[in-house]
Amino acid sequence: MSVREVPFSDIQNKGKATLSEWQRSGARPLRVTRRDDEDLVLMTATRAEQEHEVLAAATAMVGALLHTENRALVRTVVEAAFPWVSYLSNEEAAEFIDELVASMRAGSSLDNPAPIARTIETWRHTAEVYADPELARILSTPSEGDFGTVPAPEL
Structure with a gap:
């Protein structure tokens, strides 16, 4: 399964739009890439x-x-x-x-x-x-x- 990726800056700068797009895409796990630390994965509880x-x-x-x-x-x-x-x-x-x-x-x-x-x-x-x-x-x-x-x- 491929995981969609977004840079951490999208969460910071365009948080609402990024999360809305993620939810419209079925809320599959989303990899949040970071330059300064380990990547994160956003998923629903x-x-x-x-x-x-x-x-x-x-x-x-x-x-x-x-x-x-x-x-x-x-x-x-x-x-x-x-x-x-x-x-x-x-x-x-x-x-x-x-x-x-x-x-x-x-x-x-x-x-x-x-x-x-x-x-x-x-x-x-x-x-x-x-x-x-x-x-x-x-x-x-x-x-x-x-x-x-x-x-x-x-x-």
Whole structure:
């Protein structure tokens, strides 16, 4: 789905006209672009509640699917949603699925998609390494010497 965009200045300078046009267009989410900070998304409260309900339903369905004995079906469903899972070993794919469901439950209960997005991003990067044999070789080659303490990543 494409999201319509407007600059933040349109909200400031032509607020009423911009919002009226947005409402006439069906009040689909509107990306408000900013030069000085992260973009914003304008949507109705009803739409936000609907998106939350969809996430909660998807989380429940994936959780129910995982309780089946048919692990092949689970893997098939996850690979359909995330084709890059095919680059992971069976053990890694199972670990990804477990982490995905746990983060979906936690994120849904907190009304925060960040844990889910972080889980998907982390595992996608792992699959990207496996998909590139040269990169996998470089990263799996032991380094020479200790390069000191690695600082914790900023989240």
